Amino acid sequence: MKILVVGGVAGGASAAARIRRLDEEARIIIFERGEHVSYSNCALPYYLGGVVPKRESLVLMTPEAFKSRHDIEVRTQSEVISIDRAAKTVTVRTAGGEEYRESYDKLILAPGADPVLPRSIKGIDRKQVFTVRNVTDVGKIRDYMDAVGAKTAVVTGGGFIGIEVAENLSKAGLHVSIVEGLEQIMSPFDYDMVQYLHKELLDNGVDLYLSGMVSEITEKGVRFTQNEEEKEIPADLVVMCVGVSPASSLAQAAGLETNQRRFIRVNHNYQTSDPDIYAVGDAIESYNRLGCAYGNLALAGPAQRQARAAADHICGRTHNNRGYIGSSCLQVFGLNAACTGLSEKAAKARGIPCEIAYVLPSDKVSLMPGSSYLAFKLVFELPTGRILGAQATGRGDAVRRVDVIAALISMNGDLEDLKELELCYAPIYGTAKDVTNLAALVGLNVLYGDMPQVHVSEVRGLVESGAYIIDVREPGEYAAGHLKGAVNIPLSQFRNRIEEVPRDRPVYLHCRSSQRSYYALCELRGRGWRNAVNISGSFLGICLYEYFNDVTRGREPIVTAYNFN
Ligand SMILES: Cc1cc2nc3c(=O)[nH]c(=O)nc-3n(C[C@H](O)[C@H](O)[C@H](O)COP(=O)(O)OP(=O)(O)OC[C@H]3O[C@@H](n4cnc5c(N)ncnc54)[C@H](O)[C@@H]3O)c2cc1C
Structure with missing residues (x-):
């Protein structure tokens, strides 16, 4: 069997290596149009x-290593420019412009995705404008930075790649600005969860312009519109990270089926509309098992899993295609952030009835060095309690917590499963009741109707409308910063002062992180109050939610002072 592979990185290299493990006799050739195969895209920033x-x-691997270790032939700087499906051949163009044909029994397409360069932006072809997709790209950026002595950079786009590039340029000593078209960075996260990331960028000297639409790259900077205001910021260097589009033109030209957004359609076995041609990775449409719909996912793990599945099928093995749930993570200076499954907004957009549990517990026993709170949001389906997604941000191990949820989602777990989940514990790593277990308990309180709640996003409206808010923290904490208009009845005095709590109007309770306010709520409900509502996330969550918009928009704070401890 002769197998040709187009694209020699995550999907292509994985497929080729797997085929070799299953078939010693096959002839395998990888074509890669770039200079390198098997490089770490994810480490580029x-x-x-x-x-x-x-x-x-x-x-990570050279063509020579592929040959000696796996007997796989790798041809770099060799672009596959067309496929003749009837003759089962491809045409390859070398760097020198020569063209030749190569026949195949099976063909695997793993061409990835191309960075989008919006032609509508004036000056997009200027020499200081770059994208990041391969080793050559980052090499060019570094060479340019050094050559011109770059001091300022603008990153356009606040997705994973944009944020990682911005952070790294900042660490390289440049003053960095990010211009993002949406009102938040990192769209897989919910708006409430991303505010902590916005703050971290701000705290580390990165200027973040949200809802900003770039119109022109000038000789010395970037022009954009933000809230109908024209702005220009200096930029020695501009990195465009506004998304990727599937590299599917080869497939399309060969008449293979693609969807409206030009992603290649594949079946359960990653076969395209031609059964002898497989496709994997960023270029394909894949199935979102939570949203019950086709979507696409530009992540390395799924690309490698798809590659293995395609290779297995070529070699006569079966596999179980379960679609994807979407799990990803990133670091933003001192913060770790991770998400899996559906966000609250994605679940709601799909019409899935859901609720959330938002907790801010300590990520390890608070006596331990480096202990800090972790903002953790769990999204679950109503009325079943099935877990749909999770997001975490914090200085501690956000990724491990979200990975736990990813595993549970993959097994259709619900809140009861998570409550009972037995996880490792030692004080240096976590708490006896892990963040994820705690989120399940809060979620069950919500699900079973034991804890009416409002979210941090609703608090501004409550404060502005004069709602009755009780802060149950101790007087010293209240004095250090509180919600404007909130009444202080500390938990330590609550039982004696409970008659001060009105019964004829909604009463909203909060503390620092919602634990003490939950105790107060239980007390009230136990003694006949039916009007008490917990503010999920409490004062810490409110401060994190409000801060960035207050500072960058010059908005009147709803707190007398912020407290992030
Ligand atoms: C900067 C950056 C950071 C990332 N960070 C992460 C991360 O932290 N975690 C994560 O999960 N994912 C990350 N990703 C995404 C991940 O790298 C991709 O999802 C994954 O590499 C997709 O694999 P692929 O095989 O589909 O495409 P790629 O790995 O991009 O490989 C496609 C290759 O095909 C070649 N090619 C295309 N057309 C042809 C042709 N006609 N002929 C010959 N060769 C061709 C291209 O030159 C390219 O080298 C990151 C990506 C980038 C760019």
């Missing part, structure tokens, strides 16, 4: 910041 000091260490 870290070369810009010096975390990965050497350019060559980004390349």
